Amino acid sequence: ATDNSKLLKYRCSGCIAVGKSLNSRNFSKLLHSCSYQCDRHKVIMETEDRYKSELRKSLICNKKVLLTPRRRKRLNTES
Amino acid sequence: MFQGQRAWFCRSVSGELQQFWVTEGGRISVPGAADFLFSCDASHPDTLRIYQSLDYIEDNATVFHAYYLSAVANAKIKNSVALGHFLLPPACLQEEIRGKIGNFIWEQDQHFLIEEHNEV
Numbered sequence: 398a399t400d401n402s403k404l405l406k407y408r409c410s411g412c413i414a415v416g417k418s419l420n421s422r423n424f425s426k427l428l429h430s431c432s433y434q435c436d437r438h439k440v441i442m443e444t445e446d447r448y449k450s451e452l453r454k455s456l457i458c459n460k461k462v463l464l465t466p467r468r469r470k471r472l473n474t475e476s
Numbered sequence: 477m478f479q480g481q482r483a484w485f486c487r488s489v490s491g492e493l494q495q496f497w498v499t500e501g502g503r504i505s506v507p508g509a510a511d512f513l514f515s516c517d518a519s520h521p522d523t524l525r526i527y528q529s530l531d532y533i534e535d536n537a538t539v540f541h542a543y544y545l546s547a548v549a550n551a552k553i554k555n556s557v558a559l560g561h562f563l564l565p566p567a568c569l570q571e572e573i574r575g576k577i578g579n580f581i582w583e584q585d586q587h588f589l590i591e592e593h594n595e596v
């Protein structure tokens with residue numbers, strides 16, 4: 398690819414946005430709301446999104462695992 | 477350039493880059509209160525803690541490579557550097573992403589990096 402087409406490929410709101418408005422708190426939302434992500438940002442975002450949903454699931458699982466045996470143990474010692 | 481902004485730095489970020497942030501008017505804070513989260517190593521325990529936080533899972537905490545700051549330091553027009561090029565995804569995802577889109581931009585633009593960051 399020529400330099401020009403490379404540049405065009407890099408231009409989505411995640412690429413163009415500069416200055417004070419962007420930070421760690423709003424970047425992800427900006428990228429998600431952008432309807433024409435470049436290849437680069439699209440791939441990163443999709444991979445992270447998949448990872449986040451796995452984390453979310455394991456977080457819910459962990460809570461259950463952590464809560465249930467502990468409670469059970471306490472019941473056992475009490476009885 | 478960073479007046480009124482707060483940043484958190486992973487201990488993987490050199491003192492030099494943190495100093496640049498402060499010189500440009502930025503303040504350093506705890507992760508929960510920071511506008512910016514900077515790291516040079518996605519697998520550093522400090523940064524791992526961010527990736528495991530609820531903020532991260534809920535899309536409220538994007539980690540950026542601190543080379544953004546050296547890019548700003550070296551840019552002719554300081555606020556012309558796109559922060560979005562310095563996304564730092566979790567280490568366990570980087571290989572997969574690299575396979576699809578090649579090196580990260582913070583891996584490609586090594587020429588402007590401060591000498592301290594020689595690969596170990």
Ligand SMILES: [Zn+2]
Nearest residue numbers: 409412435438
């Ligand atoms: Zn983009």
